[in-house]
Amino acid sequence: MNLFADTWHMAQRHIRALIRQPWWIAVTLVQPIIWLVLFGGLFTSMEDTPGWPAGVTFHEFIIPGVIVMTAFFSAGWGGMGMIEDINRGIIDRFLVSPAIRSSIITGALLANFLTIAIQSLIVLGLGAIMGASYPGGPLGMLILIVISGIVGFGFGAFSYGLALIIRKEESLIAMMQFLLLPLTFLAAAFIPLTLAPDWIANVAKFNPVNWAIEAGRSALIDSSPDWNLILTRTGLLLVFGALMAAFATRAFRSYQRTV
Amino acid sequence: MTEVAIEVKDLSKKYGEGVQALDGISFEVETGTVFGLLGPNGAGKSTTVKILTTLSHPTSGTASIMGYDVLEHAAEVRRTIGVVAQSSTADREATARENLRLQGQLYRMKGRELEKRIDSLLDSFKLSGDGDRIVRGFSGGMERRLTVAMALVHNPRVLFLDEPTTGLDPEVRSEMWEEISALAADEGTTILLTTHYLEEADMLARNLAIVDQGRIVAEGTPDGLKKELKGDAIQVGLGETREQTEIETALREVNGVSEVILNERTLHARAEDGARSVPSILAALDSAGITADTVTVARPSLDDVYLKYAGRTMEQAEKKQTEEVAA
Numbered sequence A: 001m002n003l004f005a006d007t008w009h010m011a012q013r014h015i016r017a018l019i020r021q022p023w024w025i026a027v028t029l030v031q032p033i034i035w036l037v038l039f040g041g042l043f044t045s046m047e048d049t050p051g052w053p054a055g056v057t058f059h060e061f062i063i064p065g066v067i068v069m070t071a072f073f074s075a076g077w078g079g080m081g082m083i084e085d086i087n088r089g090i091i092d093r094f095l096v097s098p099a100i101r102s103s104i105i106t107g108a109l110l111a112n113f114l115t116i117a118i119q120s121l122i123v124l125g126l127g128a129i130m131g132a133s134y135p136g137g138p139l140g141m142l143i144l145i146v147i148s149g150i151v152g153f154g155f156g157a158f159s160y161g162l163a164l165i166i167r168k169e170e171s172l173i174a175m176m177q178f179l180l181l182p183l184t185f186l187a188a189a190f191i192p193l194t195l196a197p198d199w200i201a202n203v204a205k206f207n208p209v210n211w212a213i214e215a216g217r218s219a220l221i222d223s224s225p226d227w228n229l230i231l232t233r234t235g236l237l238l239v240f241g242a243l244m245a246a247f248a249t250r251a252f253r254s255y256q257r258t259v
Numbered sequence B: 001m002t003e004v005a006i007e008v009k010d011l012s013k014k015y016g017e018g019v020q021a022l023d024g025i026s027f028e029v030e031t032g033t034v035f036g037l038l039g040p041n042g043a044g045k046s047t048t049v050k051i052l053t054t055l056s057h058p059t060s061g062t063a064s065i066m067g068y069d070v071l072e073h074a075a076e077v078r079r080t081i082g083v084v085a086q087s088s089t090a091d092r093e094a095t096a097r098e099n100l101r102l103q104g105q106l107y108r109m110k111g112r113e114l115e116k117r118i119d120s121l122l123d124s125f126k127l128s129g130d131g132d133r134i135v136r137g138f139s140g141g142m143e144r145r146l147t148v149a150m151a152l153v154h155n156p157r158v159l160f161l162d163e164p165t166t167g168l169d170p171e172v173r174s175e176m177w178e179e180i181s182a183l184a185a186d187e188g189t190t191i192l193l194t195t196h197y198l199e200e201a202d203m204l205a206r207n208l209a210i211v212d213q214g215r216i217v218a219e220g221t222p223d224g225l226k227k228e229l230k231g232d233a234i235q236v237g238l239g240e241t242r243e244q245t246e247i248e249t250a251l252r253e254v255n256g257v258s259e260v261i262l263n264e265r266t267l268h269a270r271a272e273d274g275a276r277s278v279p280s281i282l283a284a285l286d287s288a289g290i291t292a293d294t295v296t297v298a299r300p301s302l303d304d305v306y307l308k309y310a311g312r313t314m315e316q317a318e319k320k321q322t323e324e325v326a327a
């Protein structure tokens, strides 16, 4: 019980801090608009390419990708806040209190999940305004949001773990950039993998971001979702999330040894 | 009931391979008193606080708070203590009230009881008008007061203050001193406080230990420690740099002068009757060809205690530490 209470209290702190940053709200809103409007405008001719899924507009195709990527990016940068909290002694203040230790991480992850859910709804709404239709309906949307949440959980935990180990903003930025871009491009975010070179399609099989995009897309825009795909990918994502959580926990212990 | 609130036995802490931050320190703090840990930069004060507050683990030795071992009963220790770290640990993006509320919640307080406690803390730390302001806009003094208030939300029986007044201007500092004294006197809180300021330890602490390079070099009441230094402290500013041996030779024949230590160009000495010894000291220096520029005579201070036990002034020790860190 205490774990839930502490997690919620810690999450509130993060959510409040986000809401109070006007530029963050602006970026959160503007970024998906740019993806949708700019990419949508530039690449609608893709729809005519042989091999493009029949009856799917370019917008409809990229919306799940945009949602998963937004989740993945915001989670990936989560470690920056953790480094700030370490440097300011806030983490140490929590550690000398009776708070359940893991709530420091679970609280941040919960805040992350809630922002991801809100961002996803914004993108879905924008997409609908631009004429996208979602044959998967509310259930499809929910599945997509939950899957994005798991992606956020996994990469968030990874980012917090790295932050606890390297503890330098510059190094974390370098590491995340090294990871975020390739993981984005080695996934079916903007084009079907059938249209991508073979090697990309092969590498993407091992990319959690791609698991999420393919499963989420099937749930949202297929009129008859591929449940087999959705369930296996979700299962894989859960395993990935659990591994990352274990990593973050270990990183936390190693941090404590250096205090 | 335990008489001893904090018990520390042979505590050592080694960071990595090189740094021996603590090298076997032991002390006891009586319940309801203020204990001062006095020492220059890098002496090991914060390391001691971190171990006693369960944040860091000792390499060897034991410590207990209110009878709870810091390693074996860390959970009980955490419920018993309040901690004010060396730097401000308030969340700058939150308001004072939100900071206090989260702190209370982590100590399992809630509802009206918590809100009432927050109001009374804001009030007693002169922040009642600023409770709903974001901490980022606070002055250094306000932020420090908030940090102390946060450590007190749950009425801890033992409070750790790591350099509570460093960086505060003199006026704010003396207000903080009043707060600390009042806490110990009115609430019976046991307080362990670390400081660089000799006057602060002198003013607040019933007992104190002087730490230098991870060891306790002297321990006792401020007055007792000062009394150990019989007589007055004499300082002579020399016109040029000299060797310790030269000075010792020059002053060997002067009666009633002891503990002659040369610190760069300042000669420190102890004399039973300071005012009376000055002429003979000056004469002896003069006949050895050593010029004296300035002379001061003072009642012994804790600075002199530090000098006697650590063999250098606090100022010097700090300078050395800064250089080491830079190197």
Ligand SMILES: Nc1ncnc2c1ncn2[C@@H]1O[C@H](COP(=O)(O)OP(=O)(O)OP(=O)(O)O)[C@@H](O)[C@H]1O
Pocket: A258, A259, B015, B016, B019, B020, B021, B039, B040, B041, B042, B043, B044, B045, B046, B047, B048, B086, B196
């Ligand atoms: N986390 C750490 N890792 C490695 N070395 C450390 C760590 N913390 C402290 N030290 C080293 O241990 C020694 C004692 O440090 P400590 O912080 O306890 O000193 P202090 O008395 O609190 O000094 P100050 O007055 O500057 O706060 C120093 O040499 C310091 O560099």
Ligand SMILES: [Mg+2]
Pocket: B045, B046, B047, B086, B162
């Ligand atoms: Mg310190």
